[in-house]
Amino acid sequence: MSTRPYTLTLAKAAQILTEHHLLREIIRGEQWASDPYALPDADTPFTALTYDTRQISADSLLFIKGRFRPEYLRDADDLGLAAYVAESAYDECTQSTGLIVQNVHKAMCLLAAAYYGNPERDLTMIGITGTKGKTTTAYLTHAILNEYSHGKAALSSSLHTCVDGKTFTPSHLTTPESLDAFRMMRTAVDNGMRYLVMEVSSQAYKVHRVHGITFDIGAFLNISPDHISDIEHPTFEDYLYSKRRLIANSRTLILGADSTHIDLLTQDAKQYHTPTTTFALHDPETGHLTHANVLATPDEQDSSRFTLSVDGTTIDGGSQEPMKLAMAGSFNELNAAAAAAIALHAGVQPHDPAMRAMQNVQVPGRMERFGSGNLIAYVDYAHNYLSTKTLVDEIGHHFAERNPRIILVSGSTGGKAIDRREGIVKAAEGKVSSYYFTMDDPNREDPQSIAEEMRSYVKDPEAITHVVLPRERAVEEALQEAAQYAENRLNIVLVIGKGSETANVVNGKRIPYEGDANVVRRMLKTLHIPNDFND
Known part of the structure; x- marks a missing residue:
């Protein structure tokens, strides 16, 4: 299917950046302006967006981020670079127009969304975060929604990306760069997808890869210290704060009731008026008895099987038989409870056979x-x-x-x-x-x-x-x-x-x-x- 971009011009880009208080000034040679119409070619559409100078083409817009070296722009003018977005000026390296911004990552997310026609608005957006279980929960959720929608669910995970409901290609990041993410969303929408299940890493919020995105359903599975280093999160507090941004940017929250710092997470949900559904493992044998809306309960006769319920109603997928996953472990049954809670909020009914699609899922490299x-x-x-x-x-x-x-x-x-x-x-x-x-x-x-x-x-x-x-x-x-x-x-x-x-x-x-x-x-x-x- 076509991924033809929607029109994005210098004037439109400047307008978006100004509305979000990101634009500092526009620079072209010795001319500085805040009004894009003070410069030539304000209404000329960009033909491509990139953050890689090796992909510059005629009338393209370049995002300059990370460990960028000025010499990378050596051939930019000859290649036809129309403009760049950066946090500092590169007017000594290129004759193209510079959109100088407060934060290039936020700017890239907003402009990529506009360039690809805001495809997130045509998808039921599901974001999943947590220290453990993101990938498995994403796969289980995708299986249910793909069955429910007859193949109209897309997936973005640390392992694979699927934009047509059936073809899985390897991923490179847990949450892709915003420009890549919106390109993927555009393709998914053009392919007729109705849902997108996306893993959302702490780094995705730390470096603004999902800036401006509101998830219809956000799932916060659990939290424990991880990714603490000089190049990731300096402290656990910073890691947890980044994860918590999902709560502020979700219309509905699915929350692991046994998560550490549950009081803080619940307070966040109340602060942002985010309706919350909790999930938990309910196992009298091991003492897991936390109250929650959606429960996974091991079968007393067969420990490899379990039942799911929501507020007392069995989630049986149209069969009276207990559930059994292809991946062993009570923690995967807990992930199944999270997936079921997400699916319920996405419109799947407890007795819909699609609920049992998760039973056939084997995530590569997981159990x-x-x-x-x-x-x-x-x-x-x-x-x-x-x-x-x-x-x-x-x-x-x-x-x-x-x-x-x-x-x-x-x-x-x-x-x-x-x-x-x-x-x-x-x-x-x-x-x-x-x-x-x-x-x-x-x-x-x-x-x-x-x-x-x-x-x-x-x-x-x-x-x-x-x-x-x-x-x-x-x-x-x-x-x-x-x-x-x-x-x-x-x-x-x-x-x-x-x-x-x-x-x-x-x-x-x-x-x-x-x-x-x-x-x-x-x-x-x-x-x-x-x-x-x-x-």
Whole structure:
């Protein structure tokens, strides 16, 4: 379908920026103005928008952001650059018109929306945030709404983007740059999509990628310290504040009732007059008894099944059978409760068969299970304290009667989210028998130093620790160790951190990697372990 842009001119851009108190002045050579009509070509439409100088074309508008170097504009005039948007003037580098603004990221979001005809207004916008569970909840929600709308639901997640209800392409950011996001929305609308389910990261609000967007339904799943570093969030308070911006920018809120700082989140909702529906896991066996509007309750006869209800009414999808997800874990049942709450507010009724579409969802790299008997492996994206603790606790609870011996394969990213290194170990402490610390996107840091730092946080004197940098070898050795102990006891290998990723970022470059799931499959064949789930 066509993604032909709507008309955006210099005059229109200046008007939008002025209305939002972002425009400082307009500069063209020695001429400075606040009125775009004081300059030539005020009504000439821009033919393209970009933030990459390599994509400059005739009559295009360039957004200058980040670590920009003036020499990048060397050929801009010859390529036909019409204007640029920046927080400082570059009149010595180009003859094109400069829209000088207070914040280029906010400006890019507003002008991209206008250029693509405000496609967000033609979609039911659903934004999902939280420290853990965003991707899974997004996939579950998308499955329900896609079934309900007969293939008219789009998806923007950290793993995939889908703009036609059926084709999934790899994503590069949890929440894309605003210019890319609005281009994607325009394509989705042109394809006839009615819904957009979008993961919204803390960075999306921190750097204004979703500035000016109001979500019809916002979901705040949970919160715990993460992404604390010099280049992300300097403090947990800053991280939480960024996440909380979703509440201020949503017409309806879906809120995890067991989230930490629930009082603050509830106060936010009241302050912004945002109607709130809560969700929770209701499990008398484990003591999860928090009151909420939408509840996920494990089945008493079969722990792999559960029921959903909203204010006492069963969400059964037209069947009296309990629900069962393709992904194990009570935390995924909690994600299902969040997805059901979102779907209800999007118009799906409790008895609509579309509610059961979530049962067939397997998110790549999320609780992917392999092996059988006394050797079972899980590949999961758990990469911080909360997600690791939830995973390890769930495994311990689910297999409690078999007294599992747990082996953990983990690394942590370089240059950001430094707190994860201790958090991952702290979450597993006392429950893991053997650790393999390895590579996970070290970027410009020494991977050996990261692994050794994580190893230093292990205080359990009974635990065995290893540092094995090649990630595939770490997974191989962990499975070999599990096979040695599996004769007399259940051994579970948890390979966490990368999920479905097939590259490691080293010194700014993506180095191809076989992928955790592929390594596990290959090793199980070598060890002659069947890949079935009949324990």
